[in-house]
Amino acid sequence: MRMPFRDVAALAAAVLAPFLAALALVPSRTSVTPTNLALLLVVVVVAVAALGNRWAGALAALSAAAWFDFFHTQPYQSFHIEDRADVETAVLLLLVGLVVSQLAARARVMGSVAVTDAERLERLHRAFRRVRSGGGTASELVDRIRRDLAEVLELRECRFTTAVEPDGPPPSRLRADGSVRVEGWIWDLDRQGWPEGEVELPAVAGGRVLGRFLLTPEPGAVPASAEARLVAVDLAGLAALVLDGDGWPSQTGELEDGAGRLGVDV
Known part of the structure; x- marks a missing residue:
């Protein structure tokens, strides 16, 4: 290197x-x-x-x-x-x-860590203000959150899908406490790094999964800090509130997989 x-x-x-x-x-x-x-x-x-x-x-x-x-x-x-x-x-x-x-x-x-953490929190606050002010359609707001996730977690790719259940075996999952679960057990991120393949981050509101962010880290990259992962969980929760629409900006955009939509890799 x-x-x-x-x-x-x-x-x-x-x-x-x-x-x-x-x-x-x-x-x-x-x-x-x-x-x-x-x-x-x-x-x-x-x-x-x-x-x-x-x-x-x-x-x-x-x-x-x-x-x-x-x-x-x-x-x-x-x-x-x-x-x-x-x-x-x-x-x-x-x-x-x-x-x-x-x-x-x-x-x-x-x-440096203090500055980085402050930047992450400011990014979360900006996303919250953007959603509260109705700064775009649901698809635009979720896509902005998708890009925020890619930057906060320093990912190679991040995509969103409205499919709440994956095809095939369940992928690795980033949980609400910032840990990663792989096939029923907790993955040691600090010792083992990111697991292979995509890691899903569900967008949950009111106990319902309304979509999933699929995270692809850079190969061999050091996992994001626990603080960064918790900010990512909050961002996904904010996206779920946008999709739920109860008391939030109206959903005027289409959320679907396809070219140029939220479900594709960008």
Whole structure:
């Protein structure tokens, strides 16, 4: 699998940034204590981890410790350290760099997750407002929800059918709690990934199945988070309310399978 450009850039920065920082600090090594120089290199490690990932942060910590040894401990331009205090400083630089880099990387990931979850909730709110305002026929509203599902779950395909019972053996099913049921047992999404084939997501209102969304994940893709799956369940429930029509916009569009309709793959 091809590594994303951001990860490649982060790994390159993990090697080069501590080297360049240590080199730039060479004129100051006689006037600044080794401990303060090490702290400045920790700042570089944190910056790399915050912009990259935890592996880049760990590599940056190793690089910072090595170049601190090479440029700022005697004998200079050597990876040998004579002074015990310098040894302790180098080891502490490595340990602090590793710990802080992991914390910085985790904070970046958590921030990204928070932004993603907020976007999913906003997508759900937009769909709700669209339905409440009567922003289209039933077929148009359900098709918009179908496209929302494809984006929320990062699917290769998502199609809708009004058939409430599948032909042949029952397919895998995304349940109301966000879990996936396969042939009568719960599928371990985190360990096994998406099951093969389509996964159905029923559109249920008032205890009645009014249609089914058929989800096709990207091959080998990491399953969407539990939060994303719960948003998908809510979107399917919203589609069911549109189809039920009780207190919702009138259904003026045809819902049927066929070319150019909701039941085809798009």
